[in-house]
Amino acid sequence: MKSKSTKRIENKKKKMAALIEISRLNEYDRNLKKTQISEANGSNSSELEPSVKKPRTEAPIGDTVEQKTLLPELGPSGKPKLSGLELQELKKMLREKTTKMRQQPVFKLRDMGTNASLSTDLENRVPLFLSDLQHLIMYSQLGHHAPYSPARWCALEKFNKLSTTCLLVVENMTVNHYTTHENIFPFVSSTFEHKLEILAPNSSNSDVVRELSMVPLTATQVKKFSTKFGTLEDAVHRTTEVFDSVRSLFPIEKDKESKNGLSMDLPFTDRFPRTQLLLSGWQMVEENFPLPIKGLMETKYAGYVLTKDRYEDVTPFSKMFGIDCEMCKTTIGDLELTRVSVVDEHLNTFYDTLVKPDNRITDYLTRFSGITYKMMRNITTRLKDVQDDLRRLLPADAILVGQSLGNDLHALKMMHPYVIDTSVIFNITGDRSRKTKLKTLTEEFLSEKIQEGQGGHCSTEDSLASLKLAQLKLRKSLYFGDAVMGNVHNEIRTCPELGTYNYATSMLKQTTKLDKTALVVCPEEITSKYKYCVDKGAEVRQQNEKIKFFSEKSCKEVVRKMCDSLGMFSLNIGHVKLQEGQLEGTKVFKNVDKWVKEIYEKMPTPGLVIVLFPGVEGSNGCCFIQLKRDV
Incomplete structure (x- = not known):
C-alpha cells in the first residue's frame, strides 16, 4: 500500500504534467494563429514575392524552432514558468482551494487519544472511556455549548462545518475481534485513520445504551435542579430531565x-x-x-x-x-x-x-x-x-x-x-x-x-x-x-x-436543543432503551419530534435505513447487536466491514463517522473515527 507522501508526490507530478500539457496547447494555439495571420497577409502580397522554384521536401528550420517553443521554460526548481493569464488562473485556483480547505473541519488526537491508539504498544496503551466518545459526539453537535468537552483526548476544529455525525454501534464486538481478524476488515482498516481502544464496562448490569445516552449532570445543572426540586433525588421522581446513574x-x-x-x-x-x-x-x-x-x-x-x-x-x-x-x-x-x-x-x-x-x-x-x-x-x-x-x-x-x-x-x-x-x-x-x-x-x-x-x-x-x-x-x-x-x-x-456522576440527563435531548435533529435506528428491544433514556419510558411527546426512532428486524435493515436517511439528520445513530453464535465464524466480520462501507459511502461531506465495538465484560472494545471530507 502506498504511503501518503508517495501519493502526494504522484499527485503533484500529475498536476505539473497537466499544466505542461495546457501550456503546450496554449502555445500551439498562439503559433497557429500567428501562422494563419501571416499566411493571410502573405496571400495579399503574393504578387510581390518571387515564385518558389522547387517544392519543399522537408520542414523548414523555423518549424523545428516552433516545436521547441511548445515546451514551457522551466524555472530553477524544475517546474514550468508561468506568466500572464496562466499565472493568474493558477493563483486563483490555489486561492479557492486554500479557502475551501480552511473551511473544512479537522479532527486530531491529543496525547491521551494517542495513548489509546491501537498502534500504541499494549503495555503503554491506556483505553478511553465510553464517556469520552459521548463527549465527542455531543461536541460535534453543540460545540462550545456542549456540557462536556472532549479536549482531554482529541480536538475537533470547525465543528459547525460538519453536515452530519454518524455513529454505528456493533454490540458484542470487541477489540480482539478486530485485531485478530484485521485482514477481514479491509475497508475499516484502510479508510479509518484513528483506531482506539475503549474500556469495556466490567459489570454484568452495565448497558451500552445507558453508557452512551446518559450524560452526568454538570455543576450548573446540579444547582438548577436542586433549586427547582429541593434535592436531586426528588428531581429523579418529578421530572424526565434527571436520571440516576451507576458507574460500571x-x-x-x-x-x-x-x-x-x-x-x-x-x-x-x-x-x-x-x-x-x-x-x-x-x-x-x-x-x-x-x-x-x-x-x-x-x-x-x-x-x-x-x-x-x-x-x-x-x-x-x-x-x-x-x-x-x-x-x-x-x-x-x-x-x-x-x-x-x-x-x-x-x-x-x-x-x-x-x-x-x-x-x-x-x-x-x-x-x-x-x-x-x-x-x-x-x-x-x-x-x-x-x-x-x-x-x-x-x-x-x-x-x-x-x-x-x-x-x-x-x-x-x-x-x-x-x-x-x-x-x-x-x-x-x-x-x-x-x-x-x-x-x-x-x-x-x-x-x-x-x-x-x-x-x-x-x-x-x-x-x-x-x-x-x-x-x-x-x-x-x-x-x-x-x-x-x-x-x-x-x-x-x-x-x-x-457536578455529579451519580445523576444524569439525556444525551439525545441535549444534542437536539440548538436546532439539531437526531435519528436512532436499531432493533425494537434496543430502541425501547434509547426511548427510555429520553423520557423514562413515557411516550415520546410532540416537543421531541426532533428525535426520530425507527425499529428494524435485522442488522441489514438497520444499515439500509441508515443509508436512506443520512443527510436528513444532524446526528445519526445505528445500533445492531450480534449474537454469540454469529461471532463463532468470520462471515459476520465481513458483513460488518460491508455495512460500514455502505454507510460511509452514503455519508454526505464533510461528516464525522464513528464505528464502535463496545466490548464485553472481560474484553475491551474499540472505536474507529474518520472525518469524511470533500474530495
Whole structure:
C-alpha cells in the first residue's frame, strides 16, 4: 500500500504534467494563429514575392524552432514558468482551494487519544472511556455549548462545518475481534485513520445504551435542579430531565432492594448525599488512580488487587474510612509501603500496621514518613498480608477518603471504585490543577495543627484529618471549601464536570436543543432503551419530534435505513447487536466491514463517522473515527 507522501508526490507530478500539457496547447494555439495571420497577409502580397522554384521536401528550420517553443521554460526548481493569464488562473485556483480547505473541519488526537491508539504498544496503551466518545459526539453537535468537552483526548476544529455525525454501534464486538481478524476488515482498516481502544464496562448490569445516552449532570445543572426540586433525588421522581446513574468500571452488583438507586434518607450528620463527593471514572484517571484496565493489569499494574471481588451499590449510608500510607525508599530506587493507617467514621483506629517491604530499605525518609530503623526492626508483615486484611475487613460499599488518595492506593497496590479525595473537593486557590497541602486545609478549615513534630508525618493523624475534612463538608454544602465551585461562572468555564456522576440527563435531548435533529435506528428491544433514556419510558411527546426512532428486524435493515436517511439528520445513530453464535465464524466480520462501507459511502461531506465495538465484560472494545471530507 502506498504511503501518503508517495501519493502526494504522484499527485503533484500529475498536476505539473497537466499544466505542461495546457501550456503546450496554449502555445500551439498562439503559433497557429500567428501562422494563419501571416499566411493571410502573405496571400495579399503574393504578387510581390518571387515564385518558389522547387517544392519543399522537408520542414523548414523555423518549424523545428516552433516545436521547441511548445515546451514551457522551466524555472530553477524544475517546474514550468508561468506568466500572464496562466499565472493568474493558477493563483486563483490555489486561492479557492486554500479557502475551501480552511473551511473544512479537522479532527486530531491529543496525547491521551494517542495513548489509546491501537498502534500504541499494549503495555503503554491506556483505553478511553465510553464517556469520552459521548463527549465527542455531543461536541460535534453543540460545540462550545456542549456540557462536556472532549479536549482531554482529541480536538475537533470547525465543528459547525460538519453536515452530519454518524455513529454505528456493533454490540458484542470487541477489540480482539478486530485485531485478530484485521485482514477481514479491509475497508475499516484502510479508510479509518484513528483506531482506539475503549474500556469495556466490567459489570454484568452495565448497558451500552445507558453508557452512551446518559450524560452526568454538570455543576450548573446540579444547582438548577436542586433549586427547582429541593434535592436531586426528588428531581429523579418529578421530572424526565434527571436520571440516576451507576458507574460500571468495577464489578458492582445491583442492589435488588433499592429500585434503580432511587431516593433515600440521609444520615442526620449530612446535608447532601456523600455520593456526590465521589470521583467519577475519568476523574480517577486524571488523578492517577490505579484502575482495573485490561492490558495494564498485566503490565503497569501487575501485582495490584481489587479491594473486593464484588462490590455493592454505594449509597448515602455507605461507611467512610480515612486512609493514609507512609513509604520508604528501597533498593529498587522507588518508594515502597512501610505503614498504613485506616480510621472509621467514629474517628477510631480501624486498622494500623507497619509493613516490611519486599526490598531492603535504603532511606527511611524519617522527616517525611516518621519511620525509623528501630520501628521496622522486628516487623514481619508484608504487603500481601495487608492486602488480604483490607479485602477481608472493608465493606463491599466502603468509601475511602484521603488526601491525594491515588498515591496511597498505588503504595497498597490496590484498586477501589468509591473514593473521596480531599485534594479535589477542597480548593482554596481557585485553580483545579493547584492542590493545597493537607496541613494547610486542616489548619484553615478545622483549626487544627498536624505534622508539627520533628519526627515526621503520622499516617493515623493524616487519615483522621482527611476524614474530618470530608465530614465537615457534608455538614456544610457541596460548594463549601471549594473556590472553583464557589461561583457559577467558574463552575461552567473551569470545571463543569464536578457536578455529579451519580445523576444524569439525556444525551439525545441535549444534542437536539440548538436546532439539531437526531435519528436512532436499531432493533425494537434496543430502541425501547434509547426511548427510555429520553423520557423514562413515557411516550415520546410532540416537543421531541426532533428525535426520530425507527425499529428494524435485522442488522441489514438497520444499515439500509441508515443509508436512506443520512443527510436528513444532524446526528445519526445505528445500533445492531450480534449474537454469540454469529461471532463463532468470520462471515459476520465481513458483513460488518460491508455495512460500514455502505454507510460511509452514503455519508454526505464533510461528516464525522464513528464505528464502535463496545466490548464485553472481560474484553475491551474499540472505536474507529474518520472525518469524511470533500474530495
